[in-house]
Amino acid sequence: MTTRQYARLLDDWLDLAGLDHTLFGTHSLRRTKVALIYKRTGNLRACQLLLGHTKLEMTVRELGVKLDYAQELSEQVDL
Template identity: 60%
Template sequence: MYGEKSTSVSIWGIRTRLQMSSNVRDLAMFNLAIDSKLRACDLTRLQVQDISVGGHVVSWATFMQQKTRRPVQFEITEQTLHSVAAWISARGLKPVDYLFPSRLRASPHLSTRQYARNVHRWVASIGLHDAAYGTHTMRRTKASLIYRRTKNLRAVQLLLAHTKLESTVR
């Protein structure tokens, strides 16, 4: 998902596969991973109340990052908004519920390992070599598309909530 053309094709391909398979949870997770640019540990810890108000998914959300203990704001696009709302409705989730609950009783939310397995499955489903992609690829996808269009490294630094520009460059 690094080159702009291949990134767009990859995103489109995965999204189309998930839509065709009617996999409401994975579609919501995929779309939100792209839009939010959150690390896996933060994406899996999202609660319904973090992205919705009064039963409606919001177009902008703020979330406190686990690693940096700093808030990060992100836009939830229309497509993501609809897929997340459909997932919340299908599962009957309440505001205090985790957005992606675990299927295991021992864990309240999806593990980062399970999320990583999902990413690998999504990538493999469109015929790409899954070892070349991971959860951090999902985090960087939207930022890399924006950088390729604008060449604005500072904007990408802000999007990814990096404190050091060197981290963004890497």
């Protein structure tokens, strides 16, 4: 399935649910799932890997986590 096919499918689902497809997209769903994983586990490194970010700062920005807290969590995870 291509990215565009997935986006069309998502638009159809949103229409069926009566939601405005201009307010939701594939990226917002991707971010939402990872945000829920972060909220449940507090594992910022796992979120970084799931999002495919090379820099922790990108993950922090996307999830809206405070940098000091993110660095504290990151230091708790061994690579």
